[in-house]
Amino acid sequence: xxxxxxxxxxxxxxxxxxxxxxxxxxxxxxxxxxxxxxxxxxxxxxxxxxxxxxxxxxxxxxxxxxxxxxxxxxxxxxxxxxxxxxxxxxxxxxxxxxxxxxxxxxxxxxxxxxxxxxxxxxxxxxxxxxxxxxxxxxxxxxxxxxxxxxxxxxxxxxxxxxxxxxxxxxxxxxxxxxxxxxxxx
Amino acid sequence: xxxxxxxxxxxxxxxxxxxxxxxxxxxxxxxxxxxxxxxxxxxxxxxxxxxxxxxxxxxxxxxxxxxxxxxxxxxxxxxxxxxxxxxxxxxxxxxxxxxxxxxxxxxxxxxxxxxxxxxxxxxxxxxxxxxxxxxxxxxxxxxxxxxxxxxxxxxxxxxxxxxxxxxxxxxxxxxxxxxxxxxxxxxxxxxxxxxxxxxxxxxxxxxxxxxxxxxxxxxxxxxxxxxxxxxxxxxxxxxxxxxxxxxxxxxxxxxxxxxxxxxxxxxxxxxxxxxxxxxxxxxxxxxxxxxxxxxxxxxxxxxxxxxxxxxxxxxxxxxxxxxxxxxxxxxxxxxxxxxxxxxxxxxxxxxxxxxxxxxxxxxxxxxxxxxxxxxxxxxxxxxxxxxxxxxxxxxxxxxxxxxxxxxxxxxxxxxxxxxxxxxxxxxxxxxxxxxxxxxxxxxxxxxxxxxxxxxxxxxxxxxxxxxxxxxxxxxxxxxxxxxxxxxxxxxxxxxxx
Numbered sequence: 001x002x003x004x005x006x007x008x009x010x011x012x013x014x015x016x017x018x019x020x021x022x023x024x025x026x027x028x029x030x031x032x033x034x035x036x037x038x039x040x041x042x043x044x045x046x047x048x049x050x051x052x053x054x055x056x057x058x059x060x061x062x063x064x065x066x067x068x069x070x071x072x073x074x075x076x077x078x079x080x081x082x083x084x085x086x087x088x089x090x091x092x093x094x095x096x097x098x099x100x101x102x103x104x105x106x107x108x109x110x111x112x113x114x115x116x117x118x119x120x121x122x123x124x125x126x127x128x129x130x131x132x133x134x135x136x137x138x139x140x141x142x143x144x145x146x147x148x149x150x151x152x153x154x155x156x157x158x159x160x161x162x163x164x165x166x167x168x169x170x171x172x173x174x175x176x177x178x179x180x181x182x183x184x185x
Numbered sequence: 186x187x188x189x190x191x192x193x194x195x196x197x198x199x200x201x202x203x204x205x206x207x208x209x210x211x212x213x214x215x216x217x218x219x220x221x222x223x224x225x226x227x228x229x230x231x232x233x234x235x236x237x238x239x240x241x242x243x244x245x246x247x248x249x250x251x252x253x254x255x256x257x258x259x260x261x262x263x264x265x266x267x268x269x270x271x272x273x274x275x276x277x278x279x280x281x282x283x284x285x286x287x288x289x290x291x292x293x294x295x296x297x298x299x300x301x302x303x304x305x306x307x308x309x310x311x312x313x314x315x316x317x318x319x320x321x322x323x324x325x326x327x328x329x330x331x332x333x334x335x336x337x338x339x340x341x342x343x344x345x346x347x348x349x350x351x352x353x354x355x356x357x358x359x360x361x362x363x364x365x366x367x368x369x370x371x372x373x374x375x376x377x378x379x380x381x382x383x384x385x386x387x388x389x390x391x392x393x394x395x396x397x398x399x400x401x402x403x404x405x406x407x408x409x410x411x412x413x414x415x416x417x418x419x420x421x422x423x424x425x426x427x428x429x430x431x432x433x434x435x436x437x438x439x440x441x442x443x444x445x446x447x448x449x450x451x452x453x454x455x456x457x458x459x460x461x462x463x464x465x466x467x468x469x470x471x472x473x474x475x476x477x478x479x480x481x482x483x484x485x486x487x488x489x490x491x492x493x494x495x496x497x498x499x500x501x502x503x504x505x506x507x508x509x510x511x512x513x514x515x516x517x518x519x520x521x522x523x524x525x526x527x528x529x530x531x532x533x534x535x536x537x538x539x540x541x542x543x544x545x546x547x548x549x550x551x552x553x554x555x556x557x558x559x560x561x562x563x564x565x566x567x568x569x570x571x572x573x574x575x576x577x578x579x580x581x582x583x584x585x586x587x588x589x590x591x592x593x594x595x596x597x598x599x600x601x602x603x604x605x606x607x608x609x610x611x612x613x614x615x616x617x618x619x620x621x622x623x624x625x626x627x628x629x630x631x632x633x634x635x636x637x638x639x640x641x642x643x644x645x646x647x648x649x650x651x652x653x654x655x656x657x658x659x660x661x662x663x664x665x666x667x668x669x670x671x672x673x674x675x676x677x678x679x680x681x682x
Contacts, residue, residue, distance in 0.1 A: 017611045027353065034360070034375070043372040051636055054372040057629045061360040068352035075349055093610070100402035100606050104599040107398070107578055111586060111595040123579060130575045134405065141572065148576050152583065160233045162587035 016079055018086040018093040024073040031066035038062065106130060118167025119157055120185035123149040158184040192538035195240060196546075204241045205543055208248015209550040215249060216256025217562050219412075220404050220570050222269045223253035224396040225577060227513050229584045231389055239521040240536060243514060244543045250510050251303060251493045251547045254453075255555060258295040258486060260566050263288060264412050268566075271453040274461055274485040281477035289417050293424030294479055295486045296555050298435060301428060302487030303548035305439035306446065306494035311541050313498065314530070321502040321527035327638075327645050329526075330631035331654040332503055333624045336449030338658055340620050342665040343455055351617045354608075358621020361386045362629070369633060381593045388622055390585055390594045392513055394601025395608075395615050397581040402606040404574030412567055416560045431483050434464045438484040442491025449499050449507035449624075453492045460488035494544045501525050501537060505627065509616045512623045 042055040050056060080088070106126075113122045124146055131145040156162045166182030173181065195201060215226045226249050234242030257268030262279035275295060282291035324332070337355055344351035364375045365385025376382040428435060438460035445456035464484035465474045474481045499505045504526040506512035518525045523533070530537065555562075585598045605615055639645065646655040 015612070020611055023607065023611055031353075037375070041373075041375045041377065043370070045370065051639075052633075054367050054370050054374065057367075057632070058360060058363040058374050061356050061363055061625065064356035065353060065360050068349050068356055072349035072353050096406070096610065097603075097607050099406045100603060103402055103405045103574075103578060104398075104603055107582070107599055107602075108596060110579070110582060111592055114582070114586070115590075127575060127579050130578065131572060134571045134575060136569075136572065145572070145575065149579065152576075152580060156233060156583045156587070161236060162233050162583060163590060164583070164587055165590055 016083050016085050018090040019097065020076050020086075021073075021080045021088055022094075024069070024076040028066070028069040028073040031062065031069040035062045035066050106133075114167075115165055116168050118170055118181065118185065119164045120150075120153045120181075121167065123153050153185060188535045188538055191535040192542055195535065195539045196542050200238070200241050201244055201539075201543070204237070204245040205248055205546055205550065208245040209252045209547050210554055212249035212252025212547075213256035213551055213554060213558075214562065214565055216253030216268045216272075217259045218565050218568060218573065219260050219266045219268050220400065220573060221577070222257075222400070223249050224509055224513075225400050226253070227510055228389070228392045228397045229577075229580045231392070231513055231516060232584050232587045234517055235520045239517060239523055240539055240543075242517045242521075243540060246510075246514055246517065247493070247497075247540070247544060248547045250514075251490070251544060252551045254486075254489045254493075255296065255299045255551045256562070258299065259292065259559065259562055260412075262291045262295060263415070263417070263563070264566065266412070271457070271489050272485075274457045275482060275489075277475045278478045278481035278485070281475065282479075282482070285477055287477070288415070290423070290427075290479075291477075291482060292417055292559060293422065294427060294482050295424075296552060297424035297428040298438075298483040298486040299490040300548055300552045301435050302439045302442055302490035303494065304545070305436075305487075306443050306491040307541060307545045307548065309443045310494045310498060310544070314537065314541070317498065317502045318530035318534075321530055323650055324503055324527055325648065325650075326631045326634040327648055328650040328654065329503055329505070330628055330635055331646065331651040331658070332449070332499070332505055333628045333631065335654050335658050335661070336499075336505055336507065336620065336624050337628070338661060339449060340617050340624075342661060344614055344617070347614060348665075350613050354614065354617040355621035358618040358623075359625030359628075360621075361391065361618070362622045362625040381591075386597065386622075387588065387594065388512075388619075389516060389588060390598050391601050391622060392509075392619060393581055393584045394598040395605040395618060396509070397577055397584065398598055398602025399605025399609055399615075401574045401577035401581060402602055403609055404570045404577065407570055407574075409569040409571055416563060422556065427479060428483060431480055433467065434460075434480045434483050435487050437463055437467075438487040439491040442488040443495040445488075446492035446495025446507065447498045449505050449620075453489050456488040456492055457485050460484040490548075497540070497544070501529060501540075502527070506620070506623055509619045512619050515623060 038055065038059055042058055044053060044055050080086070086093075110122060110126045113126070116122075117125070127149040128142050128145045131141055136142065136145075157164055166178075166185075170178050170181045211226070212223065215221050215223060227246050230246065230249070234245060237245070253269055254271060257272035258275050258279065259268060261267040261272040261275040262283055265276050265280040267273045267276055279291045279295060282288065337359075340355055341348055341352045362385070364382060366373055366376070366383050373383065438456075441460040441463070442453075442456045445453070445459070461474075461481060461484045464480045465471050468474065468478070468480050470478065470480075493510075496507045496511050499507050500511045500515065502525075504515070504518075504524065506515050515525065523529070523536070581598070581602075582595070585594050588594055608615055635645065646652045
């Protein structure tokens with residue numbers, strides 16, 4: 001295999017990416033929409049100077065955001081027109097952008113379940129389930145995921161005492177066990 | 186002397202020593218796993234450190250920050266995959282040496298160069314401290330405003346080829362910081378009458394989304410690539426001797442690392458770029474660069490590791506973080522009501538000396554750990570990426586939910602995770618958003634504080650410090666535009682007629 005030539009500029013090289021134009025356009029439109037809402041979403045105090053207006057700083061930030069977003073869109077569009085390497089709306093790439101939504105929903109389901117089932121049971125359930133969903137079927141991987149889940153709870157909740165509430169069903173347990181689970185798991 | 190003894194007393198505490206050890210060892214392991222990196226680890230651990238004493242929490246985070254780049258060199262050298270993004274340049278010469286059957290030599294050189302870069306940087310931090318203590322109180326609101334503005338401008342122009350994107354994202358970050366109830370007139374800004382938006386976007390929630398969750402998504406939707414690194418033989422102690430033969434490269438590269446670390450918004454990439462280019466120009470064997478040059482490897486690794494300690498200088502002296510990781514550490518200061526800035530040097534010098542000692546010890550501990558554990562660490566490189574993604578997803582929950590047990594925070598974090606994922610796919614930088622949020626907040630606060638003394642816009646720069654910083658801003662902008670024009674002319678000349 002040929003060894004790559006040493007050109008450190010490669011690290012800073014910008015290549016065209018699929019979906020770059022549509023993303024730049026979306027950001028640009030988003031910035032303009034926010035700018036248009038300025039009047040509605042910020043206050044203008046009568047008689048006060050421009051620099052002390054509550055609207056001044058967000059206005060400055062949004063103006064900068066919209067300006068650079070527009071410049072970014074123009075430069076991306078120009079590069080796209082020259083190279084024509086990818087289509088304006090590459091369906092594969094847009095599908096790729098949507099792919100992690102499943103895991104974001106999984107994350108939110110985990111978030112909703114923790115206050116119900118408790119941190120330890122939810123983690124011991126959720127991590128192996130996610131690992132299984134990812135296609136790992138070997139007992140060693142599933143056991144490893146349970147171990148990671150257990151270690152996470154022990155390190156953060158038991159040892160570092162981070163603020164995560166106990167599960168709702170802990171209330172039905174005998175006093176001693178309930179306190180132990182609420183405090184440490 | 187009294188301060189030194191007091192610092193030594195703090196350092197000798199079990200919890201500080203434990204944090205030092207966990208940070209150093211954990212940092213190396215995290216750095217050695219491609220796809221995790223210190224930003225993910227620090228973002229996840231950040232809320233957990235709020236319950237600790239500031240010195241313990243900061244020691245842990247600094248340990249991870251300083252140690253991760255050492256660990257990142259291992260997969261960069263052995264399997265041509267950088268453990269952390271800043272080890273990308275290490276693959277050029279490090280992996281080439283591995284292919285020539287000199288993996289042990291490459292690792293030994295990388296560890297030694299990293300150690301020298303780290304130690305030189307800490308020495309610079311200690312040496313500069315008395316001067317910083319004298320200069321920092323000269324900084325008033327207008328001066329800090331100008332320094333933060335310099336940081337914003339440097340973040341934008343440091344992203345060559347992506348200036349517009351960096352500008353867009355930095356202003357987006359600044360805008361995010363303005364959302365919620367403003368603290369002077371108590372008016373709502375962009376809250377859309379939603380109660381959860383009144384307190385604005387929490388920096389940690391955004392950080393966890395952009396760095397940790399987005400990385401989990403990248404790994405989860407990716408494919409596992411089987412990686413196997415051969416165990417390393419040979420003496421890992423021999424690098425120091427070889428390093429001594431290239432002391433000029435070590436000195437220059439560490440110097441670049443220190444300078445680039447001090448300048449807000451620049452960081453490791455430019456430090457490496459300059460040091461590697463200089464080392465190549467000064468070398469007697471420039472043709473070896475990229476094909477297994479020890480000087481190239483030394484330049485890259487010493488420049489990297491010189492940045493963390495130097496990056497603490499603007500943070501401690503002015504309260505201005507230069508990059509994403511120090512921006513995260515700023516939260517630890519704030520949560521414990523320690524305001525980094527000019528007064529810190531006068532009110533808590535022993536705290537600062539303890540931090541310096543910790544930074545020094547992190548480097549020593551990491552080097553010692555690596556000398557005995559490199560072959561064991563090869564096992565963590567082989568952990569499948571998607572399995573890691575699942576673990577990061579679960580760990581991210583702790584970081585975000587433990588802040589205030591709010592489900593809405595987790596939803597915001599998930600949204601920023603998706604935004605971060607798309608930005609990563611488009612190869613757009615995430616750091617400008619974080620720095621925009623942090624520096625934007627500082628700028629607005631200092632801007633408002635300055636207004637009482639401002640009659641004309643020129644009053645912002647009529648102080649010696651603010652005037653000097655303004656001059657630096659102008660020079661940086663002019664240099665940037667000149668470089669752009671030169672690059673354009675070169676492209677035109679090289680184009681076929």
